[in-house]
Amino acid sequence: MKEYDVKITETLEKTVSVQAESREAAEEQVKTAYYNSEYILDAENFTGVEFGTQDEREIQQEQAEKMTVLLVKPNMYPQAVEIGCELEDLQQVVGGNIEAVYPFEEPVALVMNEEGKMNGCELNRALRDSDGNLYDIIAGDFLVVGLGEEDFSSLSPELMKQFEERFHQPEMFVRMGRSIMAMPLPDDKVKSADSIVKDACMQSKSSHDRESL
Numbered sequence: 001m002k003e004y005d006v007k008i009t010e011t012l013e014k015t016v017s018v019q020a021e022s023r024e025a026a027e028e029q030v031k032t033a034y035y036n037s038e039y040i041l042d043a044e045n046f047t048g049v050e051f052g053t054q055d056e057r058e059i060q061q062e063q064a065e066k067m068t069v070l071l072v073k074p075n076m077y078p079q080a081v082e083i084g085c086e087l088e089d090l091q092q093v094v095g096g097n098i099e100a101v102y103p104f105e106e107p108v109a110l111v112m113n114e115e116g117k118m119n120g121c122e123l124n125r126a127l128r129d130s131d132g133n134l135y136d137i138i139a140g141d142f143l144v145v146g147l148g149e150e151d152f153s154s155l156s157p158e159l160m161k162q163f164e165e166r167f168h169q170p171e172m173f174v175r176m177g178r179s180i181m182a183m184p185l186p187d188d189k190v191k192s193a194d195s196i197v198k199d200a201c202m203q204s205k206s207s208h209d210r211e212s213l
Contacts (some may be wrong), residue, residue: 007053012041040133059153067154069149070163074122074172074193078144080160094141095121100152103127107147108159116140123173124181134182137173 003157016039020026031107033039064084068159071081071093083089090098090111099114113121144163146153155163 003057003059004053007052009050009052009096010046011050012045014041014045016041017093028186067145067152068160069146069152069155070160071098071141072125072138072144072167073141074124075185075189076083077170077190078164078167080155080164083143090143090152093143106159106162108155108163109144109145109147110138110142111152112138112142113140123171125167125171126173134180137180137182 015181016033018026018029018033020029030039064086066082067085068080068082070078072078081093083093087098094111094113094116096113096115096119098111100109100111102109113119116139117137119140124138124140124142126134127136128139144155144159144167146155146159170190171182172185172189174181174183
């Protein structure tokens with residue numbers, strides 16, 4: 001698709017009779033009278049129209065704003081992804097309405113499916129307090145995003161590296177009495193991007209465990 005400037009030229013004609021000493025004098029007389037508005041050309045004097053393309057330009061498509069964030073999926077290593085900044089973009093990634101939590105001192109948020117546990121999304125990563133004690137488990141895909149002045153933003157390279165390392169190893173969860181233990185998933189069990197189903201919320205046998213979280 002391109003953009004064009006097309007010139008529209010309408011032609012109006014009117015013949016008037018004057019008395020003069022010569023052709024040049026007659027034309028000068030009519031010219032003076034025309035600029036003095038003694039002769040007015042209107043729609044009745046229309047004789048034709050011409051169209052001519054004056055210029056041609058490529059249309060510059062406005063690029064939607066993007067941000068680079070960390071995507072963390074169950075049973076997979078985290079990966080840096082570029083996504084849109086609109087609410088719909090975040091909802092599409094996490095598979096539903098979003099919930100944002102801010103468990104770290106760094107200027108980041110964890111964006112997840114607010115109904116992940118209720119909908120039976122697969123358990124993903126544990127959240128631990130400063131003493132290393134597990135206090136919550138995120139279910140389903142989630143994002144680590146930066147915090148701008150008014151909204152979410154891209155992660156800086158430093159924060160991207162820091163939280164890739166924090167969430168690098170996928171985890172598996174085992175019930176131990178009344179509590180749930182999170183353990184590193186062996187590397188040979190880690191799934192690649194090509195082997196995992198795109199659907200963020202996969203039914204898991206551990207749905208009973210989620211109800212206690």
